[in-house]
Amino acid sequence: MAHDLASLVIRHTHRIPFPQGSAGEGAAAARQFDAALASVGFKLSAELLQQLSGLSEDAVVRTAERTLGTVSEMAGDHVRHNAYFIDFPANVPDTEEFWMRCVAKALGDDTSRENVLTQLARGALNLLSLPAYGRYQHTYEEMLAAQDELIASAGDRVTVLHLGRDLDDEVTDLYLALAGSTTPLGEDHLGDLKTLAGRCALGPQPESIPVRENRAVVNEARLAVGADLLLDTVVDVLRLACALSGGDVTLQEPTRFRAFPRPVRRALLAGLDAVVAANPTKLTDVHAYRERFKRLGERLHPHEYPRWPHAADVFAVARGERDARSIDSRLEKLLDESDVLGAVRLLTSAPGKLFRALDHLLRVAADQAERDAVVAAAVQVAPEVSGRVVLSVREHLQNRERESGKPRVFVNRRGRGWVAPDVRPPIPAADRDRLVAALDADMRRRLPAPARLLLDPDVLDVAIPLSGRATAAGLGVLPRGSISAVDGEQLRFFVYWKETERRTDYDLSALLLRSDYSTDSWLSYTSLTAVGGEHSGDVTEAPDGASEFINLSLDRVRSPVVVPQVNIYAGEGFEEVAESFFGFMLRDGEQRGRPFEPRTVRMKSELRGVGRVALPVVFRREGDGRWGAKWLHLYLRGVSSANRVEENRISVSKAVRAVVEREYLTVRYLIDLMSDRATAVELWDGERVPDEPVMYIGLERPEGLPPDSTVITLDNLRDVIPR
Template sequence: MQTSFPASAAILLRRQSQVFAAAGDGQLPASHLEAFEINLAGIGYAISTRLRARLATGTAAQLGALQQNILATLLTAFGGQRRHQPLFRRFPEDVPDNTFDLWCRKVLSHFMQAEGQACLHCGQTHTTHVLNPCRHVVCSACFDGSNYSACPVCERQVDPGSPFFLPAPERATAPPAAATPLKLLTLGESLEASAQALFVSFCERKQALSPVDKDDFQALIRERGAAILDWMPAAIPVRENVALLFGSLLRHLAPDAVMAAAAPYFNSATDALRLLAAYSGADPALQGDTIFRERDTATLRAMPKYQAFFAPGSYWLQRQTIPIAQLNKRFKLAKLGRPLRRALLAYLESLSPESRTEDMLRHRSYWVWLGEFLHPHEYQKRYPGVAHSFAIVRKKAPDGTPAPLFRSYYARLEQSAQQKDSSGMLRLLSQRPGELARRFDHALRIAGGDAGAEEQLLTTFASMVERFATPVLLTLAALLPTRGAPAAARVYWPKGKAAKGVFGPDQRPSLTPAAISRALALVEGELLRRFAQKEHYNDFVIDRTLDTVMAPFNERTASRSAIQLPRGSAIDIDLEFPKTLRLFLHWCEPQRGGHTTDLDLSVAFYDEAWAYLGVCSYYQLTLTGKSGAGIARSAGDLRSARHPDGATEFVDIDCGQARQEGIRYAVAVVNNYGGMPFEELEHAFAGLMLRDDKHGAHFDPRTVQLKFDLQGENGIFLPLVLDLEQQRLHWLDVYSKGEFEFNNAASSHAAITAICPALIAYFASGVRPSMYELALLHAAARGQRVRLRGGEECIVTRLAGESSADFLARLRADDGASAAASTEDGGAAPIFAALLKGDLALPAGSQAYVLQPGETAATIAASDLIS
């Protein structure tokens, strides 16, 4: 049995619950396997019969090594590998109820308590201790040293060897509740074949990879090196993925060899720019980095755009400089040898002059800066076209001669739109099918009800629909049915490292029913045609509960998450048993010293109309209802997170009591109160658990329902909203800018009440496609019989000669026989399943999308269904 655990094995274990173990010739005692299964059950996993039989053929040393790797991988995915010790070690017991009284004692201790002096609060002597390195003097009679894990005064981590800190009672992990299902690990057939299939699926994605997928994609490339070229598919639709692939290879292979292999996948100047970004370890999305530069306060006070800093009593009035955010369109460029420079310049020279220049102007600031390293005018005789394009980008030649004027495609397109020139706009859009698809709604509005212009646009749309990207078609399939009337709010998703939904009133004119109907038929017809080219299955099983799970979009900004729940999704959670919901936040500062960061986990509570009812946060550790019963309790505020242990904060919510007190919504808020940006931390993540043993271990990976990483610069992160009445979790995964420092739930109130209800309504409106609708499209195109689960189950069977469009209409209408009355048996033939929970055993060879793994794990990701 193999003992090595390559990156691909860890990735497939985490993503598909597969364990790869070669057959041995031994026979392990049953006690070894039982101990292995007990350890796995402790983190919420079990093993299949086939995997157990395979592991029994190995040695004890091999089983031990495999167990270590499996536990490390799975615990990392759910945050269980970290030390989770909150400020109050006996949480949820012994948390002070009077936060103001505690604050007063801390302030007095900070300013007035001296070493050797009798305690200011109780008057006792010989009970005070000086903590290092903060040097605060604390009284063991007033502050319980067996309950605190950090300084009670400043709440920063200190030397735990001080006599002030006393041992705390051990917190035993309770046995799993009977209602807690174990996730099944299965035996993988071939690590090589499975890794190749995953790599190809990444390459064939038709939208940008999520951060988790991007990490796994790069790990596969690093593991295999140049041999990964043997796995490459004929086409890689997303340019960023092309750059990631060849940029990684460029670090180890000769430039000529890499550029020759990349040539079939490159067709623009931006491809070369992305390649250099990936080669340099930067983001090939080319969205720039936000940097903070200190600016003189006196200078800023004279500038109207910065007046918000100088309100009466503002903290910034005391500062001589203020950090101002700037978008930096550069990256630290890796070494460019002459062979690489010549290879890049030769590729750029091979492009058509107009497209090369226009493409470079789209990212002008990058190219102006990059020209300092490529030195295109040194090679002007060999590559004259490139030198000419750089002169236009720089607006002058090296000798100071002004560059010729150049009017880009997008400048002409915007002019046509502003002038309401429908024919001119259509003429330009027809040159680039992708732009036609993305601006189709806008083009229909420019047509303005002109029957001739509208007909011409729809005719062009029909002739080019086969050339549109699948993600755009899916967006149109969901958007078009909603365009018959103004939306409650229009939401935009600007490019960036973190999602910041921007919304406002919908001022767009409505589209005509005829245009909507005709365009929708074309879009759905093309989607069905594409999906019909994929592998067919006789039987499909689809959960109706996927109708509130969104199909992935804007994946580039999705948070890294153990369960890849797409932004905007809503899932039901059982808040009756167990009734305690525990939110957690963990972060760790980099090993290099000199920086501390104070993150805060808060929960804000609102009624049916989004009227504020209370908060549980660092400035109000407990929230009590009118009846006197506790609603929420915080584990305390830690204000530093020293490497390597970091810091953890918890908030417990008694959901039943909250509902009795008239609370409808609980909003989780992660604030950067001060210090380093989220993305500069060693690691930072948050999530929630459903607990029935809240007095056991503070962190139990078996109960983690959602775990996600923090990213971006600073401000306010609004990850989720709990609808306590409907027992539903809304995953928003959106950031609000906030301030540079001192963010908290109170200062975030305006953002919460504006963003949360608007986004919940936006996603509920159907403007975004759901995983249920996406699964129905695949079933109508690829299947013969579809079982719809959830509610009254039914089986819809394709009629003889029935078209995919007609079959889709019947699937949407649940036009089938009751599943209870059906006697048909699919047997052992592989099926296709789209499941919310992996609670269904599937025949061998089946393909499955599973949001929450259980008895069955996913074999494909949600984004694979959009390819």
């Protein structure tokens, strides 16, 4: 258990919990540990190396064994990455030449000759029937022997691991950070919170848990140890019941409730009763989830517990036996009557709902007086709205400056994306500008006012993580809409998957687009080579895991937009396979090396979304010739089988264009607001260490920051978002 918790801390914080062990002469072992880390793109900080050097050799080895396994998995090096073509990217054949080679081998094989001849006579050939197609023709060891050794480069990724506190302190801090997050967590982080909550339920707790899904996970752990539940709505109880049933606490997917033991039933009913007794208007929340409350009532048997009559009222509302008009129904009636001023008065008591309805209210207002009332109400209640919602509306408003008809991207909580034209009439510019100014002023007031602000320039174009679901678990992954520079001569994508039960075929492809997003060409199993690029070959099954690669020489690629994608051709979905992830590497032209080299990995992202086509990121060449990446984290529906880049290029192009042309709020926006009150704002040059505490914001924590400095990196960037 301690090993798992330490690994969890390393993944989230890039800190190794304070190493335990007797004093000794561990310097040699510590240097060997550091060298082993370098092979996967990590290194020990000077402070951590010094601490390890003072321990016994056995203590260093124990720490190294635990850490190396964790960081190898972070970089994707915990599995074997073979390539179909043994010396990829060299000597990749022309597609048709390769297919004919497979046919010739099949005709020379007594077991396959007759079948192939029959197919050829009919005028169609199934490539999967060819023994040499889609299955590795060499071992992993043979592939390694055929590859030149990687030449070290100053541009290789180096991720520093820092010295942490005791494991208990690190676990508690991480629990408080995740539980108290102001933004929803991604699925993987929500799972990590569940692990941490099971250990920390009786310890220190965050001041508040604003995200309801987080509260459900924490309540599940608190119920298990007999602690008081954290409930203030009836939906909190519904989410807890979903958590106890192993279901979806976000309530996006239906949950089949389990038969709860009597103590759990009593706890849930007592919680419902207390919430409604304290505020009967909470019954109005039942309407949004009526059917689920009905099903829950069938499991809780509230009639057996007359001492909790208010809990019974919840299920009476769900069954329609008791009236409890919701704000949503009252709002709908007012809007049907074109009573905008009445709607504004109603929503002033529900600030979050008012903010979510702003666009609609401004569009249906009859005249300037009604629009003035909408804006005035929004300015009045803004301080009561969560920072995440304020920032979401602010981002929405800056994108309403565009002309109607432009593509608009929609993404649900599970990453499924779709595109539709924006047919809404525009918001009057003066009203939009007044709202933007008011929201900026509110954010400026809420953000911290650091004395000294130290910035890594590379973080400025990172999108503010308004939801953990706008990104994915992994290494070097940025939120959707973020932009990062691509510095290197060779760009190489990779995908790895391992099937669970049935044959599964994932196809790594790259769509090469012109500046107007029309198709130029593509790289896939049907097009193994293109201008500036090579595909590693099609692998069509993965009982022991399989990898595919695409290599691009950026100075030779003629298309200004490159969209890597993972298509499910057959078999299990991204959430069904035992494991699947995507990433990319950057190399200098002469580095050579294996198809997969962990220290050249710039990003490794888990593939865990709903859809049959994954779009993790898009690469664009700017006007100055430099390449950059914009992060997508999208999953398109696709078709049930045989998804191919040729067939989905139009839908992919539309989705990519919608995200690329959308303006996301970035860290630069927050820095501009904080800079007004900061004593000094400096850019980190990677060398000069400040001599007094600072607030540092960057992609990675630098070494040598003064004690008491506040450090914001990708791992805790959500902490910048005000409550």
